Amino acid sequence: EVQLLESGGGLVQPGGSLRLSCAASGFAFSTYAMSWVRQAPGKGLEWVSAISSGGANTYYADSVKGRFTISRDTSKNTLYLQMNSLRADDTAVYYCAKTREGWFSFDYWGQGTLVTVSS
Amino acid sequence: DIQMTQSPSSLSASVGDRVTITCRASQDISNYLAWFQQKPGKAPKSLIYAASSLQSGVPSKFSGSGSGTDFTLTISSLQPEDFATYYCQHYKSYPPTFGQGTKVEIK
Numbered sequence: 001e002v003q004l005l006e007s008g009g010g011l012v013q014p015g016g017s018l019r020l021s022c023a024a025s026g027f028a029f030s031t032y033a034m035s036w037v038r039q040a041p042g043k044g045l046e047w048v049s050a051i052s053s054g055g056a057n058t059y060y061a062d063s064v065k066g067r068f069t070i071s072r073d074t075s076k077n078t079l080y081l082q083m084n085s086l087r088a089d090d091t092a093v094y095y096c097a098k099t100r101e102g103w104f105s106f107d108y109w110g111q112g113t114l115v116t117v118s119s
Numbered sequence: 120d121i122q123m124t125q126s127p128s129s130l131s132a133s134v135g136d137r138v139t140i141t142c143r144a145s146q147d148i149s150n151y152l153a154w155f156q157q158k159p160g161k162a163p164k165s166l167i168y169a170a171s172s173l174q175s176g177v178p179s180k181f182s183g184s185g186s187g188t189d190f191t192l193t194i195s196s197l198q199p200e201d202f203a204t205y206y207c208q209h210y211k212s213y214p215p216t217f218g219q220g221t222k223v224e225i226k
Contacts, residue, residue: 104210
């Protein structure tokens with residue numbers, strides 16, 4: 001059974017940093033691209049970032065480019081999102097998502113972790 | 120970026136009703152279209168991919184159709200557990216984008 005378990009969310013001040021983790025199990029983690037998708041309170045879904053199966057290639061939404069860094073550790077079956085220079089509009093539930101094939105076809109999602117940026 | 124527009128934004132329906140949700144892409148995305156269901160406080164759940172392929176474990180009352188720019192999600196007979204918000208998403212190219220969502224409520 002595929003399982004994705006996010007952690008690392010919390011309250012952070014504007015300009016601060018946070019690192020999210022997503023522990024994966026139940027599938028060959030090193031075989032699939034992975035993404036982060038977020039959802040602001042009461043709003044829709046917004047794709048944030050993606051990383052290739054081997055970790056060499058990454059994509060970012062314009063809204064986070066230069067501030068967020070996606071990475072993965074295949075030895076730990078874990079996906080990361082390092083978030084710097086956080087702003088109030090980064091407040092959201094952050095989901096990690098496994099890709100079915102290619103880059104952006106998502107088949108499984110984690111339960112999400114809430115990031116709140118506020119002073 | 121490719122814009123995805125869903126209609127309606129919300130609808131009220133009764134148990135047993137046939138429900139259709141429409142998604143339109145701002146340019147041709149072939150069949151690179153997925154549908155997700157999201158219940159309050161829960162993660163999105165994959166229903167349909169490649170416009171019409173059913174995700175494993177999803178009941179056959181859900182079906183998808185379309186190609187190019189116009190797509191539909193149909194629920195053949197609405198059940199209490201189907202009341203949720205539904206999102207379409209294209210994955211034709213970077214960046215992937217989602218529709219704004221369609222909330223299906225109980226009439």
